[in-house]
Amino acid sequence: MEAAAPSTSTPSRVGEMARPQALHLKRPPRWHAAAEVLLKVMAFSAIGAVALIFLFVAKEALPLLWSPLVHEEVTLGQMWTPQLWPGYDEAAYIWQPVSDVPKFSVWPLIVGSLKVTLVAMLVGVPLAVGGALYVSQFAANRVREVVKPAIEMLAAIPSVVLGFFALIVMASVFQSWLGLESRLNALVAGVALAFAVVPVVFTISEEAFRAVPRSFVEASTALGAARWQTVLRVVVPAASPGIAAGVALGLGRAVGETMIVLMASGNASLLTASLADSVRTIPATIAAELAEVVFGGAHYTILFFLGAFLFVVTGLVNFSGDLVIQRMKRKLGVSA
Numbered sequence: 001m002e003a004a005a006p007s008t009s010t011p012s013r014v015g016e017m018a019r020p021q022a023l024h025l026k027r028p029p030r031w032h033a034a035a036e037v038l039l040k041v042m043a044f045s046a047i048g049a050v051a052l053i054f055l056f057v058a059k060e061a062l063p064l065l066w067s068p069l070v071h072e073e074v075t076l077g078q079m080w081t082p083q084l085w086p087g088y089d090e091a092a093y094i095w096q097p098v099s100d101v102p103k104f105s106v107w108p109l110i111v112g113s114l115k116v117t118l119v120a121m122l123v124g125v126p127l128a129v130g131g132a133l134y135v136s137q138f139a140a141n142r143v144r145e146v147v148k149p150a151i152e153m154l155a156a157i158p159s160v161v162l163g164f165f166a167l168i169v170m171a172s173v174f175q176s177w178l179g180l181e182s183r184l185n186a187l188v189a190g191v192a193l194a195f196a197v198v199p200v201v202f203t204i205s206e207e208a209f210r211a212v213p214r215s216f217v218e219a220s221t222a223l224g225a226a227r228w229q230t231v232l233r234v235v236v237p238a239a240s241p242g243i244a245a246g247v248a249l250g251l252g253r254a255v256g257e258t259m260i261v262l263m264a265s266g267n268a269s270l271l272t273a274s275l276a277d278s279v280r281t282i283p284a285t286i287a288a289e290l291a292e293v294v295f296g297g298a299h300y301t302i303l304f305f306l307g308a309f310l311f312v313v314t315g316l317v318n319f320s321g322d323l324v325i326q327r328m329k330r331k332l333g334v335s336a
Contacts (some may be wrong), residue, residue: 054311061302063296073298075103097289097299104302106309108269112186112279116261119190119275120254125198125247132202133258136209137231139278148206155199163263166192171264180276184266192264193254201250208242209235234274241328248321252314258283282306 061071083089086101093105131151135144169181170192212235213282220230236243266278267288286303293299 025185040052054308054329057308057311061301061308063301064305067301068239070298070301071137073102074302079106079302090289093271095285097302102299104298106306107281108271109280109285109306111267112254112269113238113270113281113283115186115275115279116193116265116281117251117254119187120193120197121247121251123191123192124250124254125201127194128198128201128246128250129205129243130133131198132205132209133236133263135233138234151202152199154195157195157205158259159196159259160263161199162192162195163260164258166264178276182266182268182276182278184278185276186265186279189261189265189279190275192260193257195258196260197250200253201246204246204249205239205243208239208246211242212238241325244321244325248318249318251321255314255317256283256310258287262287282310286310 064076082093083103083105084091085094085103088094093103094103094105095108096103128151131147135148135151139147166188167184171188174180174188174191175183178187216234216238217230220234225233261281262284265280265284267280267284268278269280269285270277286307289299290303293303
């Protein structure tokens with residue numbers, strides 16, 4: 001009796017199982033699309049608000065270029081060049097908008113802003129980056145839980161409180177210790193402004209240090225590097241884009257700060273190189289004088305020109321900082 005030959009036919013069920021099954025996904029609710037549109041509007045509204053503010057400031061400043069009423073008192077060229085004023089033996093840069101002969105040289109304000117910002121960054125950045133490095137790499141957990149919130153709380157202190165502290169306490173201490181002739185000056189204002197810069201730079205730098213991959217540190221340690229060698233040659237270079245971002249934001253805060261400088265700088269528009277002299281910055285000038293000027297007059301127009309100038313400078317600083325950060329990321333092989 002012959003054995004039955006094995007069947008070569010394949011059950012149809014196997015073919016059905018081999019075919020990929022279609023995925024029947026539920027259609028997303030209609031509110032998903034509405035929410036996406038709303039988020040886009042919210043994102044672009046911030047850009048639109050900044051653009052509108054700049055357009056308004058620029059519109060109020062443009063009469064400086066062609067208005068005969070403004071040119072009766074000052075022209076754009078006179079603001080940047082020394083002028084021979086009545087009662088002066090030689091041409092000078094002077095900002096005295098309220099006088100018999102209004103004087104609108106902007107260089108005393110620009111130099112004053114640079115001096116205060118320089119002091120703030122020289123004092124604030126090393127303190128902030130050093131503190132961030134200690135908290136992220138060396139401090140015990142208990143110490144970190146106390147120090148980090150304490151430094152970040154500086155950002156919650158109102159500027160007027162920091163200015164009041166600088167006006168009453170710091171100015172007297174600095175004058176007593178250093179024998180300064182002027183009690184309120186660029187040095188006092190810059191050091192006070194550093195308290196506003198520190199929490200900004202500290203927060204971003206500390207996050208950058210903590211974001212360095214643990215494998216970097218372990219590899220350095222495995223090669224026999226000491227703790228400080230690892231920190232200085234591995235952790236700091238890897239975190240440098242984040243540090244640069246923090247410094248750029250701190251610089252923007254220092255350039256645009258008003259109340260601290262208004263209260264602690266002395267508000268004298270002197271064109272000198274000494275940090276011991278009183279100064280007046282662009283933001284402080286706008287805040288102190290804009291409410292008292294005649295609408296549409298030369299003084300009014302120039303203050304808006306200073307605002308537009310400050311707007312552009314701050315934007316260029318942020319843009320340049322972003323370029324530096326991107327270049328550092330490419331150099332270090334860090335993804336954007």
